[in-house]
Amino acid sequence: MYHQGTLTPRETITRTIRLSPQVDLELQQLARQERVSVNYLVTSSLQKLTEWDIAAEKFGFVAIPGFLHAKMYSYFTVEQARELGEWAAKNFGRDFILFRFKKLSLDTVLETLRLLGSRYARIFSLQHTFDGRVHTIIVKHGLGAKGSVFNEQFLTSIFKGLLNLDPESERTEDQVVIRLKTPREIGKPTWSESYRRQPSETRMHQEIPISYGG
Numbered sequence: 565m566y567h568q569g570t571l572t573p574r575e576t577i578t579r580t581i582r583l584s585p586q587v588d589l590e591l592q593q594l595a596r597q598e599r600v601s602v603n604y605l606v607t608s609s610l611q612k613l614t615e616w617d618i619a620a621e622k623f624g625f626v627a628i629p630g631f632l633h634a635k636m637y638s639y640f641t642v643e644q645a646r647e648l649g650e651w652a653a654k655n656f657g658r659d660f661i662l663f664r665f666k667k668l669s670l671d672t673v674l675e676t677l678r679l680l681g682s683r684y685a686r687i688f689s690l691q692h693t694f695d696g697r698v699h700t701i702i703v704k705h706g707l708g709a710k711g712s713v714f715n716e717q718f719l720t721s722i723f724k725g726l727l728n729l730d731p732e733s734e735r736t737e738d739q740v741v742i743r744l745k746t747p748r749e750i751g752k753p754t755w756s757e758s759y760r761r762q763p764s765e766t767r768m769h770q771e772i773p774i775s776y777g778g
Contacts, residue, residue, distance in 0.1 A: 581606075616684035619664050623656065625685075630706055637710040645710040649717025657722045668726050677701065677719075688715065694746075701742040709737045716740045 583591070595602045628636075637645065657676075658668070664679070665672040674692065681690025681703070689704040703719065705711050712735040719742050723729040732743040 612684045615679065616682065619660065620685070622663065623660060634707045634711060637707045637714065640710045640714075642710065642713050645713040646717045649714040650721050652714075653718050653721035653725060657718070658726055661726070670727060670729075673722060673726060674699070674701075677703075697746055699742075699744040699746065701744070703740045703742075704738060705740070706738050712737060712740055 591602050591605055595605055598605075640648070661668055661672050661676050665675060677690055678692070679685060680687040687705075691700075691702040691704075693700045701719070703715055705715055707714070716733050716735045719740060720731050720733050723731045723742070723744060729744060734741050
């Protein structure tokens, strides 16, 4: 389950669209192959566009095979992986949340993690439960030990830096577990809303598109 604030619209709207004969043929063939309806394929593609593709393009995400991504992480030292996680949280995490959801809150942070773990992004596999007092977030990534260091630092930095919370964390080679007690009131973020990148950080953001999952 997700923390309150997640909305799933149930109403639908009928629209007529024009397709080329070739696209229509390929859709029908794919629908038969996958044993779904053409309508399902079309609506899924549009949902992926609105939920993920627009934001992914703006932030320069690139597709990297999981095994290659894991190999890249293996060349990091533990300290480098930790520093990259901190940097990604401060430079990517905050901006992505504000771009997608327009505000910083526990709900929007959780929604962002859900999106990064969705079938569209596939950055990692996410499980999230809430027992009324403690949020438990389990991230499985398949990136090896250094990938766990990165993801642990990224997640804890997101909660500490953006929401001034103090999560508990533990990690194994391919998994990170975050436990977060529900606060009565979220304090002022460590990273101010008015935070602006320094010139060197801006150049790094432009030169290295962030795609940190597996």
